[in-house]
Amino acid sequence: MSKSLLIKLGLLVLAFILIPALLMGFDKGYYYQIATIAAIFMLLAASLHLVTGVAGLLHLGHAALYGVGAYVAAILGANHGIGFTLGLPLAGLSAAAIAFLVALPTMRLMSIYFAVATLGIGQMLYLVFLNWVGLTNGPNGVMLFSGINLFGLEIDSDLGIYYVVAGVVAVSILVLNRLSHSYYGNALRSLREDDQCASAMGINVTVMKIQAFVISAFFAGIAGALWAYTTGYISPNDFHFSQSILILTMVVVGGLGSLPGVLIGALLLILLPEALRSVGDIRNIIVGVLMFSAILFLPKGLFGEVSALNFARRVLGQGWAAQKGEKGIGWK
Amino acid sequence: MLDPYILQQLAIGLSLGMIYALMAIGFTLIFGVLNVVNFAHGEVYTIGAFAGLMAISAFGPPLLVVLFIALAAGALAGFGLERLAFRPFRRFSDEASLKSRAMREATLMSSLAMSIIAREAMEMIFGSQFQTVDLAYLINKPIHIGPITIVNGDLIILGVTLVMLGGLQWLLKKSPIGLSIRAVSNNALGAKYCGINTDRTIIITFVIGSAMGALAGILVGLYYGAIFPSMGFTPGIKAFVAMVMGGLSSVPGAVISAIILGLSESLSTSFMPSVWSDMVAYAFLLLTLIFFPQGLFGARRERV
Numbered sequence: 001m002s003k004s005l006l007i008k009l010g011l012l013v014l015a016f017i018l019i020p021a022l023l024m025g026f027d028k029g030y031y032y033q034i035a036t037i038a039a040i041f042m043l044l045a046a047s048l049h050l051v052t053g054v055a056g057l058l059h060l061g062h063a064a065l066y067g068v069g070a071y072v073a074a075i076l077g078a079n080h081g082i083g084f085t086l087g088l089p090l091a092g093l094s095a096a097a098i099a100f101l102v103a104l105p106t107m108r109l110m111s112i113y114f115a116v117a118t119l120g121i122g123q124m125l126y127l128v129f130l131n132w133v134g135l136t137n138g139p140n141g142v143m144l145f146s147g148i149n150l151f152g153l154e155i156d157s158d159l160g161i162y163y164v165v166a167g168v169v170a171v172s173i174l175v176l177n178r179l180s181h182s183y184y185g186n187a188l189r190s191l192r193e194d195d196q197c198a199s200a201m202g203i204n205v206t207v208m209k210i211q212a213f214v215i216s217a218f219f220a221g222i223a224g225a226l227w228a229y230t231t232g233y234i235s236p237n238d239f240h241f242s243q244s245i246l247i248l249t250m251v252v253v254g255g256l257g258s259l260p261g262v263l264i265g266a267l268l269l270i271l272l273p274e275a276l277r278s279v280g281d282i283r284n285i286i287v288g289v290l291m292f293s294a295i296l297f298l299p300k301g302l303f304g305e306v307s308a309l310n311f312a313r314r315v316l317g318q319g320w321a322a323q324k325g326e327k328g329i330g331w332k
Numbered sequence: 333m334l335d336p337y338i339l340q341q342l343a344i345g346l347s348l349g350m351i352y353a354l355m356a357i358g359f360t361l362i363f364g365v366l367n368v369v370n371f372a373h374g375e376v377y378t379i380g381a382f383a384g385l386m387a388i389s390a391f392g393p394p395l396l397v398v399l400f401i402a403l404a405a406g407a408l409a410g411f412g413l414e415r416l417a418f419r420p421f422r423r424f425s426d427e428a429s430l431k432s433r434a435m436r437e438a439t440l441m442s443s444l445a446m447s448i449i450a451r452e453a454m455e456m457i458f459g460s461q462f463q464t465v466d467l468a469y470l471i472n473k474p475i476h477i478g479p480i481t482i483v484n485g486d487l488i489i490l491g492v493t494l495v496m497l498g499g500l501q502w503l504l505k506k507s508p509i510g511l512s513i514r515a516v517s518n519n520a521l522g523a524k525y526c527g528i529n530t531d532r533t534i535i536i537t538f539v540i541g542s543a544m545g546a547l548a549g550i551l552v553g554l555y556y557g558a559i560f561p562s563m564g565f566t567p568g569i570k571a572f573v574a575m576v577m578g579g580l581s582s583v584p585g586a587v588i589s590a591i592i593l594g595l596s597e598s599l600s601t602s603f604m605p606s607v608w609s610d611m612v613a614y615a616f617l618l619l620t621l622i623f624f625p626q627g628l629f630g631a632r633r634e635r636v
Contacts, residue, residue: 058437105622112369113621116576120617123569123610131607241565245444252441282456288448295442296420 015166020159032158036230038270039162039169040223045250045266046176046259047219052248053257053305054180055212056192058115061122062247065217067129067239069095069224074142074234075135083149088168088225095221096214098125103210122244129236141235148229165226172219173263179215180259181312188212189257249287253294255301258308265302336479341598347486347555349594350493354548355571356578356586357500358410358541364517364581365537368439372413372447373545374568375454378561380406380546381553382454388466395469398554399492399547406546410538417442418534454561463559471554485555492551496544497587503540504583513537517581566610573617579627589628592616 023031044066051059069091076082076090106117129136136142148155148164155164179185190198191205199205228234246269254265269287276286294301355377362370383405384398393401421439471485504510512533515523524530552567553559574593578585593613600612620628 058440106618109621109625113576113625116572117618117621119569120573120614120621124614124618127608127611127614131605245448249441249444252437256437284452285449285456288445288452292417292442292445292449295438295445299438 012170015170016163019166020162023162024159029158032162033230034270034274035162036165036226038267039165040226040230041247041250041270042263042266043169043172043219043223043226044247045254045262046173047216047223048247048251049257049259049262050176050180050188050219051212051216052251053255053259053262054185054192055188055209057209057213058112059118059213059216060115060241060244060248061118061120061125062216062220063239063241063243064122064125065095065099066220066224066227066243067125067234067236068098069221070228070234070239071129071136071142071224072221073225074144074228077144077146077228078142081146083146084164084225084229085149085151087229088222091225091228092218092221095224096218099214099217100210103213107206107209107213119241122241126236126239126241129239136236139236141233142228144228144232144234161230165230168222168226172222173259176219177259177312181309192257249291253291253298253301255303255305255308257305258301258303260308260311261301261303261305268302337602338599340480340482341602342595343480343482343486345595345598346591347489347594348598349591350489351548351552352567352570352574352594353587353590354493354496354544354551355567356574356590357497357583358545359571359575360578360581360583360586361513361517361537361541363575365513365520365534366418366439368418369443369572370413370418370541371440371443371568372417372450373542373571374564375447375450376406376409376413376542376545376564377549377552377567378454378559378564379409379450380549381559381563382458382463382561383546384550384553385463385465385559388469392466395471395488395554398469399550402546402550403543406543406549407539409546410540410542411535413443413446413542414535414538417446418538419531422531451561451564458561460561465554465557465559469554470557471551472557483555485551489551489555492547496547500540500544500583509533509536570613573613576617577620577628579629582627582629585627585629 019035023035044062048059048062051057051062072094073084073087073091076087077084082090102118102121106114106121109117130139132138148161150164155161180188187198187203187208190201190203191208195205227238250265250269251262252265253269254263255261269290272290273284273287276282279286300306355373358373358376359370362368362373380402384402387393387398387401418439421442471488472483474481474483475487502510504514512523512528513536515526515528516530516533516537520530523533548567549564553563570593571590574590575586577589577593578587593616596616597609597612600609
């Protein structure tokens, strides 16, 4: 109990006191930028984790759903005067709506066929971003000048933006944590292991898969809105197939099915290229090499699923511990 | 009589389809023997184009030699790719691990990692902009046939592809190598028990498939005169679509779907702006997956 509380408090202190203090110490816009980008990608990786890691659906179009969120937030903000407070949930909801439409026909496909279908849909959305000039401004992208306006409170300092992003990301990751470490998450894991068996045990496979896909798209849309508001400019290239692969790499390097691992993977893959900036052009090659060696030498990921589940049960989920006179059989 | 414009689009679409077919064959052969998707195939195509380009700028050989150099570079790339990205993940060869999802995903990701490394390395060496190709080598001299105008590249691509397809068909159906490739793709473990060297067969498959992909790369590079490190991405996806439409492991199916894809893509430009023509391929992909999940020409499988 006390240990779990300590770790939770420690993470909160790290995210909301230590890192801001460090950022204030350096006080350079560049560091704030990296911190917010890392937070956004942690959310993206955590949302892909729900689909690919927990439910076991190889999803190759995640960046496009993230792009839907970003474009919705940016276009609403730039052309229709809808601010951050309303734009953020709207971005998430529209990404989720598109994911729902996409999921209806494709969710019955198995493994590699599903991966191919998501790749195709991701590419279609990318083409829409790139070529529907009337709506998305085509390759020139959308500029978003209005800053973050939180319930009438104008937030324009770098530190304030970091706090808003970190807050939204922390709440979203908390929700994803509760979803993937619960009875619900266990049901999703059973789909991944053997969907026919899960279906025989009374789990509605298609509905569960659609739910996981839509929830993940919702958080991807939230991440997109955060991206649009923090960078102030989005273009189709931010949502290219290679971004989907980057997010997938975070999930794989961190560990399929392990939420803490995925967050570490996201941090690593955002911070490492920045740390290697001085090396110049070679850094992307290093990312590729890192990905390759992670698959070869750490097939379970940096923080494998089994140890991650043990960690989550011991430290994050007190509900798991058996109460006196009860059998500890599952998550609460 | 068809409209000359439509006829011309058909000619262009046919050469486009042939290029996709050359690439789709590599995808299909590799998927056949290993049951995994090789995501680095697009980079093999780029490597073929760059190998041809370097040969041209180094000593200016005749076109046929350039094509053979691209073939050789592709074969070498395929060999290296198999050794680096696929071989290390085939540590266990029992049936369960051959079919396991974890292994398939590992090879998928490792081929992706290899493609990132290859593309970034090429970008570092050659720069990300278009390379200029010696004008004498471009295969876009116009030829007038009746009311339509095609370029000699259309004929060269058609001829080269037909020769390659014929050769491949002979190889697969008549030669002992082809027999072992077909055996491994039918049942890897069974082939092993019959004394077929599966590792060697897999390498040969990679070499053949990648050589064809590289050939497609240099042909397109000379046809459009545009060679750049990320050129392999879009044709790679198109070839992938053709493979899925053809039923994942059927070579004739993949070729026919690739030609359908090329034709419909070039015909679609008469109805909509050409920037949207990529949409046709993805629409085909989704429609195939939803309505013909086992592919248009594929054998029936248990679950898709």
